[in-house]
Amino acid sequence: MRDIPVVSVVGESGAGKTTFLEKLVRELKVRNIRVGVIKHHVHDIDIDRPGKDTWRLSRAGADAVAISTPGGVGLFLNLDREMDLDELAGMFRDMDIVLTEGYKRGDKPKIEVNRSDHSDRLVSDPAELIAIVSDVRWEVGVPVFGLEDPGGVADFLESRYRIGRK
Amino acid sequence: MRDIPVVSVVGESGAGKTTFLEKLVRELKVRNIRVGVIKHHVHDIDIDRPGKDTWRLSRAGADAVAISTPGGVGLFLNLDREMDLDELAGMFRDMDIVLTEGYKRGDKPKIEVNRSDHSDRLVSDPAELIAIVSDVRWEVGVPVFGLEDPGGVADFLESRYRIGRK
Numbered sequence: 001m002r003d004i005p006v007v008s009v010v011g012e013s014g015a016g017k018t019t020f021l022e023k024l025v026r027e028l029k030v031r032n033i034r035v036g037v038i039k040h041h042v043h044d045i046d047i048d049r050p051g052k053d054t055w056r057l058s059r060a061g062a063d064a065v066a067i068s069t070p071g072g073v074g075l076f077l078n079l080d081r082e083m084d085l086d087e088l089a090g091m092f093r094d095m096d097i098v099l100t101e102g103y104k105r106g107d108k109p110k111i112e113v114n115r116s117d118h119s120d121r122l123v124s125d126p127a128e129l130i131a132i133v134s135d136v137r138w139e140v141g142v143p144v145f146g147l148e149d150p151g152g153v154a155d156f157l158e159s160r161y162r163i164g165r166k
Numbered sequence: 167m168r169d170i171p172v173v174s175v176v177g178e179s180g181a182g183k184t185t186f187l188e189k190l191v192r193e194l195k196v197r198n199i200r201v202g203v204i205k206h207h208v209h210d211i212d213i214d215r216p217g218k219d220t221w222r223l224s225r226a227g228a229d230a231v232a233i234s235t236p237g238g239v240g241l242f243l244n245l246d247r248e249m250d251l252d253e254l255a256g257m258f259r260d261m262d263i264v265l266t267e268g269y270k271r272g273d274k275p276k277i278e279v280n281r282s283d284h285s286d287r288l289v290s291d292p293a294e295l296i297a298i299v300s301d302v303r304w305e306v307g308v309p310v311f312g313l314e315d316p317g318g319v320a321d322f323l324e325s326r327y328r329i330g331r332k
Contacts, residue, residue, distance in 0.1 A: 072243045
């Protein structure tokens with residue numbers, strides 16, 4: 001099985017990473033590409049609501065709880081540490097590409113989202129960037145796409161990682 | 167990698183499956199056994215709260231969304247079908263045993279939880295049972311443990327599946 005390409009969408013807080021990712025995911029889905037997303041939360045998440053069954057089983061100490069539903073499955077792993085990106089990516093199967101929101105200190109190829117009214121500098125080392133999404137025509141040796149051009153970025157990813165399914 | 171043993175805890179609705187599972191999970195954890203739990207939900211679960219980032223990315227059509235936190239990870243797979251037990255069990259790694267709540271029509275070895283004030287019959291075919299948890303001394307050829315004896319069931323599972331880590 002080949003490694004699934006992992007690309008990190010980075011940028012300053014408030015630059016519009018989630019908004020852009022939403023558009024990019026929609027665009028990739030139109031092309032029939034299977035997309036996984038990894039997001040980092042600073043706080044622990046609660047499985048289910050306090051008192052409900054899965055919450056009770058998780059609190060009882062289950063190392064993993066899966067909830068299976070007609071439309072999918074939720075899997076919660078209790079760990080005493082944070083998983084790194086490679087471990088997280090390894091949990092995704094049958095995906096064509098995995099996008100991460102953030103992880104700017106990770107070692108994956110990066111797309112930086114930048115808005116001129118928000119910041120006049122990039123947070124990434126240009127050597128780690130494969131593309132920029134911005135309203136500024138940055139000239140750092142990688143393609144720049146407009147903030148409203150998720151289609152351009154999707155074309156770029158399709159071609160770079162040969163993930164089209166047409 | 168050997169297959170992880172999967173045992174289904176079944177019984178009539180209201181018989182106390184979740185309560186017993188909670189006790190059993192605690193008991194297995196005391197023994198340092200790694201436990202996964204699978205539960206079935208009739209309704210789809212919502213990832214995160216409406217409007218929040220991971221919810222937005224899931225709604226945008228992401229086939230999988232992982233949320234990584236300091237204490238673990240949540241992984242949500244959007245599917246257009248329900249996973250079967252073997253697929254679900256395949257998602258668990260590094261577990262010593264996986265317990266399912268329900269799945270009485272599944273083909274895994276079963277432990278039935280029964281309470282005399284609730285039902286005077288078993289829902290399972292005795293041929294599929296490996297044990298019964300009840301306040302009645304059922305005589306159907308498998309060991310019977312009391313409702314307050316999760317330790318006895320843990321001993322039984324440890325011995326049957328050789329999963330102790332002492």
